Amino acid sequence: MSGAGSQAAPAATDSSSLVMLDALALAGAIRSREVSCVEVMMTYLDHIERINPHVNAIVALRDRAILLAEAEEKDAQLARGELAGPLHGFPHAVKDLVPVKGMRTTMGSPILKDFIPTADSVMVGRLRNAGAIFIGKTNTPEFGLGSNTYNSVYGITRNAYDQTRSAGGSSGGAAVAVALRMVPVADGSDYGGSLRNPAGWNNVFGFRTSYGLVPADGRDAWLPSMSVLGPMGRNVRDLAMLLAVQAGYDDRVPLSMDANLTVFQGPLETDLKGKRIAWVGDFNGCIPYEPGVLDVCKIALKTFQSLGCIVEEALPNYPIDKVWHAWLRLRAWQSGGTLLAYYNDPTKRPLLKPEAAFEVESGLKLSAFDITAASAVRTEWYQAIRRFFEKYDYFVAPTAQLFPFDVNLHWPREIAGQKMTTYHEWMKGVLPITMAGCPALAAPAGFNEQGLPIGIQIVAPNHAELSCLQLALAYDTATKWASKRCPPLL
Numbered sequence: 172m173s174g175a176g177s178q179a180a181p182a183a184t185d186s187s188s189l190v191m192l193d194a195l196a197l198a199g200a201i202r203s204r205e206v207s208c209v210e211v212m213m214t215y216l217d218h219i220e221r222i223n224p225h226v227n228a229i230v231a232l233r234d235r236a237i238l239l240a241e242a243e244e245k246d247a248q249l250a251r252g253e254l255a256g257p258l259h260g261f262p263h264a265v266k267d268l269v270p271v272k273g274m275r276t277t278m279g280s281p282i283l284k285d286f287i288p289t290a291d292s293v294m295v296g297r298l299r300n301a302g303a304i305f306i307g308k309t310n311t312p313e314f315g316l317g318s319n320t321y322n323s324v325y326g327i328t329r330n331a332y333d334q335t336r337s338a339g340g341s342s343g344g345a346a347v348a349v350a351l352r353m354v355p356v357a358d359g360s361d362y363g364g365s366l367r368n369p370a371g372w373n374n375v376f377g378f379r380t381s382y383g384l385v386p387a388d389g390r391d392a393w394l395p396s397m398s399v400l401g402p403m404g405r406n407v408r409d410l411a412m413l414l415a416v417q418a419g420y421d422d423r424v425p426l427s428m429d430a431n432l433t434v435f436q437g438p439l440e441t442d443l444k445g446k447r448i449a450w451v452g453d454f455n456g457c458i459p460y461e462p463g464v465l466d467v468c469k470i471a472l473k474t475f476q477s478l479g480c481i482v483e484e485a486l487p488n489y490p491i492d493k494v495w496h497a498w499l500r501l502r503a504w505q506s507g508g509t510l511l512a513y514y515n516d517p518t519k520r521p522l523l524k525p526e527a528a529f530e531v532e533s534g535l536k537l538s539a540f541d542i543t544a545a546s547a548v549r550t551e552w553y554q555a556i557r558r559f560f561e562k563y564d565y566f567v568a569p570t571a572q573l574f575p576f577d578v579n580l581h582w583p584r585e586i587a588g589q590k591m592t593t594y595h596e597w598m599k600g601v602l603p604i605t606m607a608g609c610p611a612l613a614a615p616a617g618f619n620e621q622g623l624p625i626g627i628q629i630v631a632p633n634h635a636e637l638s639c640l641q642l643a644l645a646y647d648t649a650t651k652w653a654s655k656r657c658p659p660l661l
Contacts, residue, residue, distance in 0.1 A: 189214045194261070194355035194409035201260045204249060208260030212242035212304065215262040219306075219353045222660055225334055228347035229264050229354075230325040231275045232307040238262075241304050257412055259302030264354055266345055267308040267325075268315050269400075270388075271295050274305060279313040279322030281522045282513055293386040293421045294358065294400055301416045309344030309357060314510065315398075316526045317582060318368045318571075318598050320344055323524075329578055331373045331658040332624055336575035339369030342403065346373040349403050351658055356413045360387070362398040363502070364571070364601035367613035370403060371570030371626020374653055376410050376643070377403045377613040379604070381634045385417045386424035395426055396505050397605050405653040407644040410612075411435040414636070434637050439644045444479030446642070448472075449559070449566040452484060457491045458600045459587040461573035463619045468569045468627050471616040474649050475567075475642075485563065489555035491603060497548035498602050499533070499593070504542050507534030526594045549606050553633075556607040560632045565642060570613045570626035572600045604630055612639040615652035624656075 189211055192200065200206045216235055223229050245260040270276045270288035272295075277283045291299060299305070310328045312320050320328040320343025328343045330336040331350035338347045342359030346369035349357045359366045361379040370377030378401040385400040402413035415435040420427050450472055453460050472482050507530040513519045514531040523531075559566065572586050582594045591597050604611045612629045619625070629646070631638040647653075 190218045190352040192355075193406055194404060195412055197261070197355050198257050198259070198412075201249070202254060208242040208245035208249070208304075209239055211260055212238055212262055215353065216306070222351050222353055225660055226329045226331065226338070226347050226351065227326055228310060228328050228338070228344040228351070229307050230267060230310045230344065231277075233274070233305070238304060238306055245302065245304065254302070256301030257416060258298060261303045261355055262306045263298060263303035264307045264309045264345075264348060264357065265295055265298070265305060266342055266357070266359055267311045268341070268360060269295055269358070271305055271308070274308065276308065277322075277324045278315070279311050279324055281323050282519050284324050292388045293423055294417055297416055298358070306354075309342070309348055311341045311344060313524050314506075314527055315341040315360065315362065315365060316506065316524070316530065317341065317594055318364055319580075319582060320369070321578075321581075327578055330575050331660070332622060333575065335578055336623065337372070337578050337580070339372040339571070339575065341365040341369075342377065343369045345403050346370050346375055346377065349373070349375045349405055350653075351660060356409050357403040358400065358413070358417065359403050360398055360400050361605070362396070362506075363595050363605060364598045366401050366403065367570045367601055367611060367626070367628055368598065370613035371616065372575045372624055374615045374618075374624040374626075374656060374658075375403060375405050376407060376615070376647070376653070377401065378410055378414060378636075378639070379611045379613070380414070380418070380636055381428075381610050382608055383424075383426050383428040384430055384634075384636065385414075386419075386421040386427035388424060390509065392423075392425055397501065397608075398505075407439065407640055407647045410643075411439060411640050428634075435640070439637075439640050441641045443642060443645055446480045446564045447562065448475055448480050448482045449485040449563040450482060451486055451566055451568045453600075454491045454603075455486055459572060459589040460569065460600070461586055464569050464571070464573060464625055467617045467619060467625050468567075471627050471650075472567065474646055477649065478645050480642075485559075485566075487552075487555045487559040489552055493548055494552050494603050494606050495599055497545040497552075498606055500537055500541055500545040501549065502595070503530050503533035504537055507531040529594065552603070552606050553608060556609065557632070564631070564638070566630050568604070568628045568630065569600055569616070570628055572597055574619055574621070574623040574625055601628065604628060608633055610634070610636045610639050612643045614643050614646055615650070617652065618656065
């Protein structure tokens, strides 16, 4: 496994440093039995006990005695020469939108506050088979709606760098848990920036993958959502390691795709000289940004130039507002459709947050022909992006339109003087990438003068995950943001 020896394992008595190990280094230390799974679990649980009350990233935490017993069994397996996989003995918390057998899975909704799934999702099954020990869940907004992690079941998740600020979402709990070393890696999902926004706001990496690369269970297996699953980590090699566990075809998810997973496990270094990168910025003024966001991201672009890449400002030839309005219709149809049964139940509708009701009510106004027209716009946009990639190898954009905002604000009502008309318009800068279906790897870009983080999206053509990882690795190696700028709580 590439990079497994990048960090020396700590001495057995130096357990406090275990949580600071990269995931690949931790896997190597467990595999070589330099540290025991029990020691790893005890150290992580002690760390979570100290850190999590400040941020509320991990929820539904399981009983310590049970977790230590499971870790002891992982040690026994190793003693018998039975290595489950790269996550053997890893404490792992699954995003609370994804079912884990026997574990409370609320999706952040009071409607599901007592729901206990009887089976793992496909992805969770893969994590379990790779040796992960599920310690709990990571917090998420209600039904994953909104890029700010709060709900009435578990409360607010706070930013890893400033607890008065939002963690982002909907994978906010996952990003904060990774940033604060409460888990080695994390899983997340992304529809409207849910892997990218919290990664950028917590100085870690999140990877929105191409549709179908990571199988996602759903009520409807044939009409694909724009939501995808993907990994989060503190560096690119860890990200690739987890992706290799998550990805690949499963016949229960017919639109999932086969993949050569060995490419994610092998060397990611490549010559990037001459690679052409387009900076889309604010899409020629069509998308408002808080002062400072674009400045921090432009500084990050200089790293690509130092790697020999050619960076220039350029845009796809297509009106971005047309993409935005088509996204709104498709979002209402897809998100509203999954919530319609709750909305139609008079005992459950009052338990839905306003944004959930908004999606259903917006969807009810649409006809099948409206959806067809919006999907046609999406296709036109994809073709414009495909032509854009005939000239450029990548394009880059910010992960959010503003820095982390007040944690008590549900969503920002305006940016740079421009009113936001919906609860997700402030994420308009990431939605065109969602619509294009391209892989987008969120990487740390830097911090503003107040010490608040922001990220960049590294976007490559459809199914070009390896290209994203290769450029991101070189960028990570050059900047090392996640390791050189740790959260103050650490």
